[in-house]
Amino acid sequence: MSAESELLEKIRTLSRPVKIMHICGTHERTISRNGLRDVLPEEIEVLSGPGCPVCVTPKEEIDRAIALAESGIIVTSFGDMMRVPGSSGSLMDARSRGCDVRMVYSIDDAIAIAEKDPESKVVFFAIGFETTTPTNAAAILRKPPENFSLLLTHKLTIPAIEALIDEIEVDAFIAPGHVCTIIGIHPFEQFAEKGFPIIAAGFEADELLLSILMILEQLKAGEYKVENAYPRAVKDEGNVRAQEMMDKVFKVTDSQWRGLGTIPDSGMVMRPEFSQYNASIIYADLIAEKMKNISYENSLSSLCHCADILKGKEKPDNCPLFSKKCTPSNPVGSCMVSQEGMCYNWFRYRGVDSA
Numbered sequence: 001m002s003a004e005s006e007l008l009e010k011i012r013t014l015s016r017p018v019k020i021m022h023i024c025g026t027h028e029r030t031i032s033r034n035g036l037r038d039v040l041p042e043e044i045e046v047l048s049g050p051g052c053p054v055c056v057t058p059k060e061e062i063d064r065a066i067a068l069a070e071s072g073i074i075v076t077s078f079g080d081m082m083r084v085p086g087s088s089g090s091l092m093d094a095r096s097r098g099c100d101v102r103m104v105y106s107i108d109d110a111i112a113i114a115e116k117d118p119e120s121k122v123v124f125f126a127i128g129f130e131t132t133t134p135t136n137a138a139a140i141l142r143k144p145p146e147n148f149s150l151l152l153t154h155k156l157t158i159p160a161i162e163a164l165i166d167e168i169e170v171d172a173f174i175a176p177g178h179v180c181t182i183i184g185i186h187p188f189e190q191f192a193e194k195g196f197p198i199i200a201a202g203f204e205a206d207e208l209l210l211s212i213l214m215i216l217e218q219l220k221a222g223e224y225k226v227e228n229a230y231p232r233a234v235k236d237e238g239n240v241r242a243q244e245m246m247d248k249v250f251k252v253t254d255s256q257w258r259g260l261g262t263i264p265d266s267g268m269v270m271r272p273e274f275s276q277y278n279a280s281i282i283y284a285d286l287i288a289e290k291m292k293n294i295s296y297e298n299s300l301s302s303l304c305h306c307a308d309i310l311k312g313k314e315k316p317d318n319c320p321l322f323s324k325k326c327t328p329s330n331p332v333g334s335c336m337v338s339q340e341g342m343c344y345n346w347f348r349y350r351g352v353d354s355a
């Protein structure tokens with residue numbers, strides 16, 4: 001019997017009606033690709049929370065990046081980010097209009113572009129959760145060239161859960177393994193104290209099944225705690241060196257999330273001593289000028305249900321645009337863009353793609 005079959009057997013033995021939310025796009029990918037929702041007992045519902053960084057980046061941030069690109073600045077970002085719609089198109093659309101928008105695989109690629117062309121101005125559109133923030137902090141501490149800066153839209157996991165926990169109907173959480181490698185498991189203890197089992201999980205199908213089994217065991221025992229089901233990568237205290245680097249370069253600030261509004265203390269901004277690398281400050285006037293005429297009234301995207309999907313309140317096929325006007329090749333909302341997005345995965349792995 002395979003490890004997955006054994007875990008499923010144990011899960012069936014302990015099965016009960018339960019809603020479990022993960023907060024990680026990579027977890028959603030594993031769950032969808034392996035069809036885990038279909039093999040779990042029906043009464044065990046696995047919901048996708050706001051854990052896909054591309055999905056939660058608001059239109060306003062995309063528009064700011066496009067404003068820079070339209071002003072002759074080289075804007076670099078990860079491939080998925082280039083396809084996320086802002087108020088009127090994506091960075092990819094800006095590129096098709098002649099703007100210099102380049103896909104990179106890391107911040108170091110973006111710095112290399114700046115080094116190679118010192119006369120140009122290069123911005124790295126930096127997205128992501130605690131997982132990617134330390135890499136960007138380390139790059140800034142290495143003092144990149146003066147023509148390089150960051151447009152930041154980093155998000156923090158814990159404040160997002162805090163903001164949602166009273167609003168959503170959830171019994172337990174699977175904590176994102178990548179994020180836990182950085183921040184450890186202790187920051188999640190506050191949720192266990194409120195009665196939510198919470199398990200830090202790895203990214204293989206059997207690791208996710210194990211985390212579900214551990215949640216059921218906690219519920220049966222009536223004991224709610226944070227447990228680490230990903231010890232090969234996660235230390236309870238996290239990566240202290242990475243935390244220090246993050247803290248040195250960035251500080252916590254309120255942040256806007258797509259569909260969720262502004263969440264207190266849920267983002268990161270560059271500390272004043274690194275302002276020379278802060279594109280929001282360097283190009284503040286230019287961004288303000290470009291943004292002042294932007295309208296956020298878009299009839300098609302107003303039908304998008306990403307806000308409720310990111311809160312685990314709805315499934316993608318509740319959205320009237322799903323698989324019709326909104327597909328991976330023509331995404332209307334952010335959840336359809338990335339391989340970590342709920343709508344993308346629903347489209348790819350629940351049969352729609354082959355229709």
Ligand code: SF4
Pocket residue numbers: 303304305306309316319320321322323326327331332333334335336343
């Ligand atoms: S299908 Fe498209 S429009 Fe509908 S919720 Fe998903 S991303 Fe938004």
